[in-house]
Amino acid sequence: MENPISIHCPDSLDDAVAILSARPGARILAGGTDLLVKHRNGMLPNLTDFVDISGLRLQEIERESDSIIIGSGCTMTALAQSPLVADRFPCLAQGAIQVGAFQIRNCATIGGNIANGSPAGDTIPAMFCLDAMVRIFGPESRRTIPIAEFFTGPGKTVLRQGEIIESFALPDRRTFGVFFKLGERRAHAISKVSISVSCFESGQGRREFRIALGAVGPTVLRCRKAEELMTAAGWPPPSADLVDKASRLVMDASRPIDDIRSLKDYRKKMTGVLFIRAIDRLNARSYQLNNSGEE
Ligand SMILES: Cc1cc2nc3c(=O)[nH]c(=O)nc-3n(C[C@H](O)[C@H](O)[C@H](O)COP(=O)(O)OP(=O)(O)OC[C@H]3O[C@@H](n4cnc5c(N)ncnc54)[C@H](O)[C@@H]3O)c2cc1C
Structure with missing residues (x-):
């Protein structure tokens, strides 16, 4: 019989990071459209826990001084329907609307698309063009790195155990x-x-x-x-x-x-x-x- 998997629903980033740091077999679960497919296909043999971050407030798209901040929990549907994204970043809106079908776009998040690290991820080329910065929340501190330095190979990123992408900061320009x-x-x-x-x-x-x-x-x-x-x-x-x-x-x-x-x-x-x-x-x-x- 397969080992049971625990599902955690933290109500703060601090709690989520604490669970991830304490359990090396834990994985962040956002929309689940990549992760659950991998789990079902037996590609995650060391998985012990899901840390469901969909209840955290990571879905906002808002202005912050000279940047527009896109929460990592923003779904493809929300991106494609945002008037602000359509006006400032049309290439990103077009990337989001071309991910999967309706059902997938309603669950799939931009954080998951980026963290998954596939070179075929459809929001990633736009994020390169828009000089996006990745804002990461970790056990010790926050750090911000340019999107071009985030990926290290197919499916590989600079994220360390316990770190969560909180949001993306894009220069506020049309x-x-x-x-x-x-x-x-x-x-x-x-x-x-x-x-x-x-x-x-x-x-x-x-x-x-x-x-x-x-x-x-x-x-x-x-x-x-x-x-x-x-x-x-x-x-x-x-x-x-x-x-x-x-x-x-x-x-x-x-x-x-x-x-x-x-x-x-x-x-x-x-x-x-x-x-x-x-x-x-x-x-x-x-x-x-x-x-x-x-x-
Ligand atoms: C039928 C189908 C069609 C698809 N079509 C497309 C397509 O056309 N284009 C495309 O680009 N993709 C496609 N995908 C892939 C998938 O939908 C996207 O990559 C999606 O954006 C993943 O987001 P998610 O929220 O579902 O991530 P999840 O599956 O929840 O997570 C994906 C990975 O990212 C990690 N993660 C998630 N959120 C964070 C975070 N905030 N911080 C750190 N790590 C995090 C998870 O631990 C996991 O390793 C498709 C998938 C399916 C099943």
Whole structure:
């Protein structure tokens, strides 16, 4: 017979951390859409306890000085429906709405998507583009680290036993952005390749670009050379030649492998294709804004 598993429902972060620290076999349970699948498939042989954090107040999205704070317990549905997220961070709203189906999105949290550490996690490329900081609550102290330093490999992060992601802090600036994913089907599929492209006004009419790729490396990857080229080219939209050159830099930045979902050559090629589509969508959005009188 399998060992029984205890479920704890702490009513504070301090209590949750105390339980996690005292029990090495304990795992944080948020929406359960990754964790319970792994448990059912026998992938967690040392599991002894679930620490259910869904009762903690980690679901808020709010302004805090020059940042917007997104609680780790925010569901994909809440992210996709938030007017603040839609206005400031459209690429994140688009990532959230493409996770699973309704039932999954109603349970799945952004904290779980990030902590799970899959390079195919659909909110992660947007969080790279948005310069998100991960705010971690631990047994001894709080710490804050940039999202790009949070992942150490597929399914691996810098989180230590007893630590909980409390929230994410994103610079409060209006961005224009898109998130595209390519899966086996148009919906309800894990990404073979995904891309987030985002830009924001950084003064004197300059637009600064961020480009991040999912599912084509051991972690989500930033495409810094392509970002520099696009930023230097400025706005209105750069020429087709320049976008083509940037798409080749995006392909160069990818490090895909062959696996059950796709082949590496196809994945690499599609990073470039998705990038060109993303720029096309951004240009169309820009055209719409310039001709609608919207600020
Ligand atoms: C049918 C199905 C379809 C899916 N489709 C997609 C998809 O299209 N795109 C996609 O990206 N994902 C998809 N997923 C995966 C999953 O839904 C997401 O990764 C989800 O965001 C995980 O969040 P959760 O709250 O359910 O996490 P949980 O399952 O509760 O936890 C996941 C992991 O994170 C840890 N954790 C959770 N919260 C915290 C925290 N605050 N601090 C520290 N550690 C924490 C847990 O201990 C666990 O290791 C799918 C899953 C299913 C079952």
